[in-house]
Amino acid sequence: MDKKQQAMQAAIELFATQGYEKTSIAQVCEAANVSKGLVFHHFKNKDDLLRQVFVRMAEIISEVGSNVDASNQGLSVKERLINLFEHIFVSMADPKQKLFYQFDYQVKCQPSMRLILQDLLDERYQLMMASFEVILTEIPTANYPVDSHMLIAEIDGIALNYLFAGEDYPLAQIKQRFINKYLLLLGL
Amino acid sequence: MDKKQQAMQAAIELFATQGYEKTSIAQVCEAANVSKGLVFHHFKNKDDLLRQVFVRMAEIISEVGSNVDASNQGLSVKERLINLFEHIFVSMADPKQKLFYQFDYQVKCQPSMRLILQDLLDERYQLMMASFEVILTEIPTANYPVDSHMLIAEIDGIALNYLFAGEDYPLAQIKQRFINKYLLLLGL
Amino acid sequence: MDKKQQAMQAAIELFATQGYEKTSIAQVCEAANVSKGLVFHHFKNKDDLLRQVFVRMAEIISEVGSNVDASNQGLSVKERLINLFEHIFVSMADPKQKLFYQFDYQVKCQPSMRLILQDLLDERYQLMMASFEVILTEIPTANYPVDSHMLIAEIDGIALNYLFAGEDYPLAQIKQRFINKYLLLLGL
């Protein structure tokens, strides 16, 4: 792994666990065993580091996500919806991705970070809307754009509460109730 | 209004719109027309200001919330649940409370702020759980602790997406779908 | 004890243990259970508090010292000199006076404090010179002003090292050697 990657790796960990504002470039350098000059050689400034880190993180998450689409080939709508839900819940419980999600919620909720990443956030939201669209538009009882917004929001809320709660959050049971609820709502 | 209140008012606005870390004491002082010494006379340090601001905000929100309980006297479970939902959605759309909610999500998602306010956050979560408990335990098909966690989480997610999204977020339609969904799930 | 005395008592203890510059008026107030307004009502400013504290401390020490002069009536020069030495060594080992001495050495060695108390320090030095003069001028082999300066300095040095050293400083043995030395030098 080259030094630039080392720096980004250290940055993502520190941003997620301490927050972007609370993380100094000096800390990133120490954690990555890299000099300050190196960081400012590869990244225009701290905001640029944030953006590149965010992009890299989104890539990693979507690499994982692309498997679902592949495995959904030839299944019924109901099965594909359940598959998608299962994938999402598995992914948020994956310890390797926990950091990414924590980081993500910080970005969403901190006005100053939102500003820096606005375009990237919007782009990703469109992607998520699209991935629900292909399923929901096949279900006559679905209320397409509204249900997609709602789904995204609710999953966000569950992930947020799960990530920042203690050990005993009943994620598995919530998942079951959540899926039941949608199957009922959509008459599947 | 005395100067301490002025300072807290300014702080709440700046914390919500810019974020806690990005808001300097100097900015708070300027906005409140107050000296730096004054702030550190009334608040042990910046963290203490954050805590007092959070407590004050929670008081204001719960003052608003207490009306619901009163107006729920003598109604059916279904009506009370709907009332509660309506109240929550109204409250999150209230421009006067928007700041409070924005601030709230920052606190929840920023590890460093969570640490400072951990006890207060836990306390408030218990209160929310309790307010759903009194209704859900009367519904045989409800899955008490799990459905409460899920409700809180989903509402969180909707509020979060609504607050930080643009103007055209379909909150009213989501509210309808959301209520329908729960009436179905709970067989009401 | 009135509040002014309370404040001075607290000040002397804090000045001695922490140093004058490191002691804030707020700390003095808290230790004395007194308000800041009160302190600035009785003392023009912090320097004035220092001066009044120094004067009070000098009074206490000299009250103790005056006993020696009284008990020296009718004794031989040698006995009077030994008495004086004994008194000085007893006094520096007195735990009740330890604070005063510690404070004293700070004052002597810190240029900024010296400046504030210059006149009081000079005055006290003259008094000490005088108390040795009455004895030394009776001893033909003594070298009056020089031996007085040397005596004062050496005692200063011993007190300083004793006060700031650990528990096992051999003060008693040093006292014996010290007295022997002077009896030899002065041919007594």
Place this chain on the structure above:
Amino acid sequence: MDKKQQAMQAAIELFATQGYEKTSIAQVCEAANVSKGLVFHHFKNKDDLLRQVFVRMAEIISEVGSNVDASNQGLSVKERLINLFEHIFVSMADPKQKLFYQFDYQVKCQPSMRLILQDLLDERYQLMMASFEVILTEIPTANYPVDSHMLIAEIDGIALNYLFAGEDYPLAQIKQRFINKYLLLLGL
């Protein structure tokens, strides 16, 4: 001279003449023509600057001191003792070293500074004890550890009074009386 040395040089002068607590980093920077950032780049904090300054000063003093040991080769005990005393008195009267001694007494007498430098002070005291030991243990009438403590203390006291007294302090005469006294005491 590099900027770090400039900063230390300025610090030593200001600490000695104004006192450590009364000297701000800003003052050091101005005197050294250096930025505040530079100081905190090279020194962890103000206490660390104090420690490094103290170490540097001790080095300079001991460089001067090491000449004595060399020139003492092959002399009698009496001559070596006198040489040592002469060296000490010369050194405390040396205007170039005055600052170091003034600084030294502040450190010794200010509890907060002592705390920071405790280990370094202890170490240096052991060194001084050792340098007297090699001479005193050769003199049968000397009372080794006690006389060393006493010598160190007395010299301390004389230096302290000389340094902070006015111009007309009779240092030369005190030196003569001091040496006589010890030759008598030790029967040399």
Place this chain on the structure above:
DNA sequence: TATGAATGAGCTTTCATTCAT
């Protein structure tokens, strides 16, 4: 006498950023 709110200057320290090497 006594209180404590209020001030403003100044302190130590942090930090993103630049630049010579």
Place this chain on the structure above:
DNA sequence: TATGAATGAAAGCTCATTCAT
């Protein structure tokens, strides 16, 4: 690429002092 010395602005905080009550 890579380093780390150097900068300067700004941060959080302390503190002596004043003043209305």
